[in-house]
Amino acid sequence: MSFEIAQITVRKGKAHIPTFGVMPSGNSINVEPVHVVDLDAEQVVEAFEKNRAHGNPRLPSLEQRELCGSHSAREELPRAVGTTGKPAH
Numbered sequence: 001m002s003f004e005i006a007q008i009t010v011r012k013g014k015a016h017i018p019t020f021g022v023m024p025s026g027n028s029i030n031v032e033p034v035h036v037v038d039l040d041a042e043q044v045v046e047a048f049e050k051n052r053a054h055g056n057p058r059l060p061s062l063e064q065r066e067l068c069g070s071h072s073a074r075e076e077l078p079r080a081v082g083t084t085g086k087p088a089h
Contacts, residue, residue, distance in 0.1 A: 004056050006048060015039055017047045021059040031057065 005020040005028050015037050018030040035047035 006051060008044065008048075010039065013039055015044050015047065017044070017051060019051055019054070019056070021057045023059045024061050028056070029059070031059070 004022065007018060007020070007030075009016040009018075016034055017037070018034040019032065020028040021031040022028045035050060037043035037047050
């Protein structure tokens with residue numbers, strides 16, 4: 001399995017490093033596992049090394065409804081990261 005895609009998201013002092021699955025179309029989506037570590041260079045490098053070790057898994061072709069289920073991604077993301085999803089004023 002190859003390792004082609006990586007991402008880091010920083011939130012509340014933690015680095016979130018998801019695994020990316022790659023579909024036949026070439027599109028990618030976040031899949032488990034997501035490594036969450038402190039913002040420490042050694043911990044971040046170790047998390048990326050873990051992702052590289054298992055690579056970017058190949059996924060079957062998925063329809064949009066299969067990706068999002070019965071919920072809208074616009075509803076799920078704010079809930080997952082602990083925000084309201086409303087713009088700050």
